[in-house]
Amino acid sequence: MRLFHNEWEKWAAIIIIVVLIFIGLSSCRYRMVPNETKIEYGTTETDSKNDKLQQKKSISQSWKWEKQ
Numbered sequence: 001m002r003l004f005h006n007e008w009e010k011w012a013a014i015i016i017i018v019v020l021i022f023i024g025l026s027s028c029r030y031r032m033v034p035n036e037t038k039i040e041y042g043t044t045e046t047d048s049k050n051d052k053l054q055q056k057k058s059i060s061q062s063w064k065w066e067k068q
Contacts, residue, residue, distance in 0.1 A: 035064040 004010040040058045 029068055030065045031068055032063050033066045035062045037061045 004013070038060050040056065040060075042056050
């Protein structure tokens, strides 16, 4: 049983493999690094159940690609 039925299939497979290798190698020059970190801390409106202030705490971080 043959792997490729004609020449076109063989060359198409070779081109696809070469393109995938090129994409994989070119992406190795970049890395993800932290860009910005925000910390929010404060109080919100009163809770209707116990009439106490609620504390709000959150941390968010964004990332960016950096060339090595």
